Amino acid sequence: MKLLFIGDIVGQPGRNAVKTLLPKLREQHNLDFVIANGENSAGGSGITPKTAEEIFSAGVDVITSGDHLWDQKEVMELLANEKRFLRPLNYPPGTPGQGSAIFEVRSQKSEVRSPILVAVLDVQGRAFMQPPLDNPFLAVRAEVERLRKQTKIIFVDIHAEATSEKIALARMLDGQVSAVVGTHTHVQTADEQIFPGGTAYLTDAGFTGPHESILGREIEPVIKCFLTGMPQRFEVAKNNVLLHGAMIEIDDASGKALKIQRVSENLI
Ligand SMILES: [Fe+2]
Numbered sequence: 137m138k139l140l141f142i143g144d145i146v147g148q149p150g151r152n153a154v155k156t157l158l159p160k161l162r163e164q165h166n167l168d169f170v171i172a173n174g175e176n177s178a179g180g181s182g183i184t185p186k187t188a189e190e191i192f193s194a195g196v197d198v199i200t201s202g203d204h205l206w207d208q209k210e211v212m213e214l215l216a217n218e219k220r221f222l223r224p225l226n227y228p229p230g231t232p233g234q235g236s237a238i239f240e241v242r243s244q245k246s247e248v249r250s251p252i253l254v255a256v257l258d259v260q261g262r263a264f265m266q267p268p269l270d271n272p273f274l275a276v277r278a279e280v281e282r283l284r285k286q287t288k289i290i291f292v293d294i295h296a297e298a299t300s301e302k303i304a305l306a307r308m309l310d311g312q313v314s315a316v317v318g319t320h321t322h323v324q325t326a327d328e329q330i331f332p333g334g335t336a337y338l339t340d341a342g343f344t345g346p347h348e349s350i351l352g353r354e355i356e357p358v359i360k361c362f363l364t365g366m367p368q369r370f371e372v373a374k375n376n377v378l379l380h381g382a383m384i385e386i387d388d389a390s391g392k393a394l395k396i397q398r399v400s401e402n403l404i
C-alpha cells in the first residue's frame with residue numbers, strides 16, 4: 137500500500153494547499169491512505185472541528201497533532217467525538233482523546249478483498265518541549281506491542297524538537313513499525329531512509345503552508361521579537377505555499393517499508 141504523510145498544516149494557506157493539491161496527489165500516486173499533522177491548521181495555532189472537517193473533506197484520512205493541541209478550546213469536541221483525530225499518546229492517563237487508532241483501508245493494488253488494517257500513532261518528544269509529557273519511549277513501546285497484535289502496518293508521527301530523540305525512538309522501533317516520521321520543527325530534513333529492520337524514517341516532514349515566512353509566520357514580527365524580547369503577534373504568512381510530507385510504500389503482508397520519498401509540492 138501507498139501512504140502519504142503531510143507535515144504540519146499551517147493556517148488557511150496550508151488548508152488551501154491540501155484542498156488543491158491532495159486530490160491530484162491521491163490520483164497521480166494511487167495513494168491508499170493519507171495522514172496529516174493538523175496542530176497548526178486553525179489560524180496557525182491549534183485545530184477546531186471546522187478546520188478538521190476541511191482537511192478530512194480534502195482527502196485526509198487521519199489527523200495527528202502535537203504541542204499546539206490545546207490552543208483552540210473547540211478541540212475538546214474533536215477529542216471527545218472524532219475517531220480520526222489523534223493527540224500525543226503520552227499524556228497522562230485520563231486525558232480526553234486517543235493517541236493511536238486502527239483504520240480499515242482498501243488498498244488500490246492489493247488483490248486481497250478484505251480491508252487492510254493500518255494503525256496510526258501520535259507521540260510527543262520531551263527535549264525542549266512543553267508541556268512535559270510521560271516518557272515517549274516507554275509509552276510507544278507498550279502501545280506498538282499492543283497494536284501489533286492486530287496489524288503490522290503501523291505509522292508513527294513523532295512530534296519533537298530534538299533530532300536525537302526522534303532518531304532514537306525510530307531506531308528503537310526498527311522492525312516493529314512501518315514508518316516513523318517527525319513533525320514540529322517545520323523544517324523538512326533530507327535524511328529519508330529505510331532502517332535494516334524495514335522501518336522507513338524521516339526526521340521531519342516539514343510544514344504545509346507559506347514558506348516565504350519564519351516557520352509559517354510573517355517574518356518581521358518574529359525578528360522584532362528576537363531583537364527586543366517583547367512579545368509580538370505572529371500572523372500566518374501568505375506567500376510561496378508548499379505542501380510538505382513524505383510518501384511511503386509498505387508491503388501489505390509484512391508491514392515493512394519498501395520505499396520512502398520526500399514530498400514538496402508548490403501551490404501555484
Ligand atoms: Fe509542534
Ligand SMILES: [Fe+2]
Nearest residue numbers: 144175176320
Ligand atoms: Fe507545528
